[in-house]
Amino acid sequence: MSSDNRKNLQQELGMEIRALQTAVDSFDAAAAERLGVNRTDLHALDVLMQRESAAPSELGAALGLTTGSVTALLDRLDKLGYVTRSPDPKDRRKSVVRPTPEAVRAVGELFGPLAEDGFRQVARYTAEQLELLLDFLRSSRRLQEEHLDRIRP
Secondary structure, eight states: OOHHHHHHHHHHHHHHHHHHHHHHHHHHHHHHHHHTOOHHHHHHHHHHHHHSOBOHHHHHHHHTOOHHHHHHHHHHHHHTTSEEEEEETTEEEEEEEEEOHHHHHHHHHHHHHHHHHHHHHHTTSOHHHHHHHHHHHHHHHHHHHHHHHHHOO
């Protein structure tokens, strides 16, 4: 492969990554609107769904929010019926936040079909190709996280 062709492919890859980020961002904005939440609230729901539960302090750390901002966020999600807060069984001074079945259902209706189509789409790749894609995505995520740490106050 010529160096010009490699450079063109790298530029095309960069453009496709940006287009993917824009598409994901647009989908997330539409999903947040459908759920009646803002983007930060949607991100909080995603964190809770991945972890199944979290302490408010853990949620704040994952989202880069202050204690007061997390409290306001949880108040909004609680009012919509998307989260529950209960005492931590290990330390009753703390609380545990969990997504409600309503939140799981509502988020699943929006993101479930996307995930199912995505699974069907990647079925065409060999195990070796999937390993390459995973390596690329993991290194790209780490790069984003490193630069987030660089610019976040």
